[in-house]
Amino acid sequence: MTFLTQLEDVSLQQQGTAPSFALSQRGRSGFELLGSVQKFSSGTLRPLAEESFVATPEGKALSADHASAAPVRSERERIAAAKALCASDNVFRLERFIQRYVAEQNFNHGIPAIEERRAEFRAYEAAMESGLLGTLDIDVDVVVPSYYDRIEWHLEPGGWDGYDLYGALFAFGVGPYVFSHGGYAAVAVGDDIAQQRLNTIRQFPKNEYARIYEPGCGGVSTLKAVHTVFPDAALHGSDLSPLLLRNGQKMASRFGFSVHLRLADSATDTREADESFDGVITYALHHELPPKANRALFREMYRIMKPGADIVISDPPPFRAVPLFHAVILDWDTEHREEPFFTTALHDSLDEMLREAGFDAVESYSIGHGQYPWITRARKPLKLAEAA
Amino acid sequence: MKDTGFDYLGSESVTDVARIVMALMSEVWIMRDRQIVTEYLLETQESVTRAQIDNFVPQGELAALIAAERDRFARLVAGAPIAATKRSVAEILERAGMAASEHAA
Numbered sequence: 001m002t003f004l005t006q007l008e009d010v011s012l013q014q015q016g017t018a019p020s021f022a023l024s025q026r027g028r029s030g031f032e033l034l035g036s037v038q039k040f041s042s043g044t045l046r047p048l049a050e051e052s053f054v055a056t057p058e059g060k061a062l063s064a065d066h067a068s069a070a071p072v073r074s075e076r077e078r079i080a081a082a083k084a085l086c087a088s089d090n091v092f093r094l095e096r097f098i099q100r101y102v103a104e105q106n107f108n109h110g111i112p113a114i115e116e117r118r119a120e121f122r123a124y125e126a127a128m129e130s131g132l133l134g135t136l137d138i139d140v141d142v143v144v145p146s147y148y149d150r151i152e153w154h155l156e157p158g159g160w161d162g163y164d165l166y167g168a169l170f171a172f173g174v175g176p177y178v179f180s181h182g183g184y185a186a187v188a189v190g191d192d193i194a195q196q197r198l199n200t201i202r203q204f205p206k207n208e209y210a211r212i213y214e215p216g217c218g219g220v221s222t223l224k225a226v227h228t229v230f231p232d233a234a235l236h237g238s239d240l241s242p243l244l245l246r247n248g249q250k251m252a253s254r255f256g257f258s259v260h261l262r263l264a265d266s267a268t269d270t271r272e273a274d275e276s277f278d279g280v281i282t283y284a285l286h287h288e289l290p291p292k293a294n295r296a297l298f299r300e301m302y303r304i305m306k307p308g309a310d311i312v313i314s315d316p317p318p319f320r321a322v323p324l325f326h327a328v329i330l331d332w333d334t335e336h337r338e339e340p341f342f343t344t345a346l347h348d349s350l351d352e353m354l355r356e357a358g359f360d361a362v363e364s365y366s367i368g369h370g371q372y373p374w375i376t377r378a379r380k381p382l383k384l385a386e387a388a
Numbered sequence: 389m390k391d392t393g394f395d396y397l398g399s400e401s402v403t404d405v406a407r408i409v410m411a412l413m414s415e416v417w418i419m420r421d422r423q424i425v426t427e428y429l430l431e432t433q434e435s436v437t438r439a440q441i442d443n444f445v446p447q448g449e450l451a452a453l454i455a456a457e458r459d460r461f462a463r464l465v466a467g468a469p470i471a472a473t474k475r476s477v478a479e480i481l482e483r484a485g486m487a488a489s490e491h492a493a
Contacts, residue, residue, distance in 0.1 A: 021443075022443065022445045024442045024443070025418075025421065025422055025425060025441055025442050025443075025444060026418050026422075026442075028421075028445065029417060029418045029421035029422070030414055030417075030418055032421070032454075032455075032458055033413070033414055033417045033418070033458060033461075033462065034414075036455075036458045036459050036461070036462040037410075037413075037462045037466050039459070039462075040459070040462045040463055040466055040467060041466065044463070044467065045466075045467070045470070048470065090469065091469070091470060094466075094469055094470075097403065097406060098410075098466060101406075101407065101410050105410075105414075109414070
């Protein structure tokens with residue numbers, strides 16, 4: 001689930017639809033410092049900590065065991081031992097402290113920075129409410145799963161719907177000034193997250209798709225990338241956040257493409273017809289779901305996909321696919337960036353889940369630095385007999 | 389050992405102290421950025437209002453200059469702990485945002 005984070009997109013400026021106001025000097029410069037500090041932490045401190053880790057005899061031995069085809073210790077034991085070793089290093093602790101600090105400040109600094117411009121942002125949003133493209137179906141009673149309702153994802157106060165201007169906060173603050181540098185969660189420092197989305201969409205094996213669905217589509221950042229690669233495809237998505245869906249439709253309209261969005265728990269009922277989609281994309285979704293919900297979601301995707309349809313997934317890499325120090329960095333998000341299912345998801349196997357749901361041609365691989373984006377893709381068999 | 393007085397915060401509060409330092413770092417940078425913006429506006433026009441400073445968005449060369457200064461500031465402040473051990477001439481110059489000279493080890 002993601003917000004649209006590239007409102008400063010050049011194409012908007014060319015269309016003359018970019019906002020004509022900016023954050024205050026305080027708002028802008030405070031955000032910019034968070035970006036610089038995070039870049040320093042990820043780009044300088046983290047490599048120093050990794051160097052120290054692999055230089056110790058214990059770190060070297062643990063790393064070798066982790067990379068072995070027949071490791072002596074279990075994955076959980078290796079990561080637990082590596083975490084303890086990392087925690088004894090001052091530079092590692094400083095780097096982690098800065099990561100946490102920036103994650104907190106994205107909101108502690110960001111909410112007042114946006115609030116200073118409330119009138120301008122409200123007017124900007126109101127202007128977007130006319131001439132909306134596509135459809136938005138949110139006037140329904142959806143049972144919100146208990147795991148979702150109690151979580152302030154990524155330290156976001158009140159959760160996805162906790163502040164009416166979160167869309168602006170990500171589009172005008174966190175996105176351009178902090179996330180644009182990479183170096184947080186699974187994203188490597190210097191990586192361009194907009195380009196990563198496009199590269200992910202290009203993993204669809206066919207040249208054309210008539211109808212593509214995205215569960216957990218959030219603010220339609222990924223559907224925007226889908227539209228870029230497959231401009232003729234009809235785009236459908238669902239999410240549990242009404243705020244994200246409203247913002248998603250506005251932003252898609254602003255960029256000039258249609259989306260059909262529904263409030264739904266895509267793990268239980270998308271409210272879509274059987275065998276009605278040619279492709280499914282999921283982006284940064286599965287690490288935010290408990291294992292049972294992930295398995296249920298794949299069964300639901302299988303139901304709504306046509307025979308021969310493709311599913312492409314981008315999620316953080318499993319622990320088995322990354323060096324041990326990197327596994328410690330990823331594991332840290334679970335306890336420190338309000339990602340309660342991150343560790344569980346990275347120990348698990350999306351490949352196995354897809355096979356359990358009936359998919360075939362399952363494969364997984366990396367298309368970027370630090371094994372991210374990590375792609376998993378599969379196909380619904382043309383005939384049930386072919387899956388046997 | 390000399391008595392340093394009652395330990396009000398305790399060693400477990402070092403993270404709180406770090407948060408205070410980071411908050412101060414942010415405030416100092418916001419003022420530094422404002423100073424650069426104010427100097428720039430005064431160089432390019434006769435007078436400047438508070439609203440002009442608040443609404444100004446650096447572009448082009450000025451934005452690049454501020455970004456370089458900001459990265460140097462972040463390296464020097466957030467990197468202060470590693471400056472205790474990473475002390476070669478090249479490392480010191482790098483933190484200061486300066487190219488290593490031929491005299492650097």
